[in-house]
Amino acid sequence: MELGLRLGEAPAKRAMRSGLLLGMGLGVGRGEDEDEERRAEEEEEEMDEEDRRGRGLAEPPLQLDLLPLLPSPLQLRFPWATANKNMDASVRGFDVNQAPSPEEGAAASSSPNSTSSSFQMDFSAQVIGGEATAGERGPLRVSDEEENGLGRKKLRLSKEQSAFLEESFKEHNTLNPKQKLALAKQLNLRPRQVEVWFQNRRARTKLKQTEVDCEYLKRCCQTLTEENRRLQKEVAELRALKTSHPFYMHVPATTLSMCPSCERVASTSSATIAAAAEHRPNSFAALFSKPSPLQLGLQPGSPALRQSSPAS
DNA sequence: AAGAGCGATGACGTTACCTCA
DNA sequence: GGTGAGGTAACGTCATCGCTC
Structure with a gap:
């Protein structure tokens, strides 16, 4: 597993201060990794930027007060879905966290109107997020409000994703940008989701x-x-x-x-x-x-x- | 060297959504 | 089918740190 990365100095120090590391064997230190970490941070920004582009948003800053104006959760998770106006009917019973079939993905990305050209999912077996079948995960839970782009999105993580995050949390309960990005890529989630999951997990632990x-x-x-x-x-x-x-x-x-x-x-x-x-x-x-x-x-x-x- | 400004990040509390009994 | 409780993803706010000027 590629996740046994060292904690960055800042998060580790902060965790130490707040008494959260509880004597875990953590390699602390930024030094040589600084450049790599900076690259990871930039990469994460790029990833979010691509994510935004995939959602059809022109401007990078994700203004919280503009959330109601953002595309629906369906579009957030499946930018290619915007190419199909009848998507909401056909998508029910489909897992929001599940990557589409290669055909679907290809169809979407080959569409001239598709906004998802830069938002490519990794469909390899190592991507945890795309493993559950629709039957295993139950129906898509998207309310009408959400489909109109109103209200906040809430997507249940799959069992596999949760288990993987849990394993990572056992290794280290805070993440540096590099680790966050690696996890996000591996789980087919946005870095922000990984970050939030770890925040909530720390809260639950406490x-x-x-x-x-x-x-x-x-x-x-x-x-x-x-x-x-x-x-x-x-x-x-x-x-x-x-x-x-x-x-x-x-x-x-x-x-x-x-x-x-x-x-x-x-x-x-x-x-x-x-x-x-x-x-x-x-x-x-x-x-x-x-x-x-x-x-x-x-x-x-x-x-x-x-x-x-x-x-x- | 001291201090203000700023961005990043974690803790904490809250909200909103989902599931299940 | 309706409903309340519990779980949890997502969010808002505040405190703190490191960095820059």
Whole structure:
């Protein structure tokens, strides 16, 4: 796979700052790759530019406030479709993410009116986006509004595309322009789509991590509450024992000590805690003698995350 | 050297669309 | 068939960084 590329310095640094890399083995550094990366960025611009030309847009800047005026999602994904005025009827039941058959593509690109001459899909077997059949992917989901060029487009990624992106995310959860472009080409998506997918995936990872942390802290709280209750009961019993049998209260000093501020039996020695952890694995002592998930940092590919991962 | 301006990018929150029960 | 919930692609905004002047 050509995706094991090194992260660019900037994204890596930013990810480090935000604590998102979580100790992943990432090669960081721009240096020699700078030129290559710049070329990748330019290439990406070209790709988007070609994409725009394919949609029949004359001007490069994609003004967000002009979105309602843009061609329909159908045209965005299949510029060649604009050559066929009856397309919307014939296209239903067709996968928007699927590349057309070679015949269709050839027919479209050979059309003198076609605006897609520069928007060539790669139909080779390595292009993930074009693998699913129409039957597997279900009908095209294009509303009437969208067909009129109104509303925002939302295209479901195919299982193959999601799985591939997921694999890439396991390798590195941020992308430099080169990686983004390579992925986009390979998956037959626009670079912007890849970028958005990674942004959303990072958000999901973080959300999941927060849930895991929250659960862990809840368990800690519960355990501490139980432990506290148990200890208070123990203290009460010992006090009762002291009053009734003062002779038996010669307990070693390291085991029980009096808190000088609250004058309660408050702590045990570290050796006692260790022993308690050994004998009562669920006690608070055992709990804190192990590293927490927070300390370990949950990896994107960890089972806890994979379990709820949307694509898995 | 310090600082303003600018573009790029990530985080985060939100919206809109789609699927499914 | 209608509907609400959940998932997620796409978007808007803000913060931060690196670069240039």
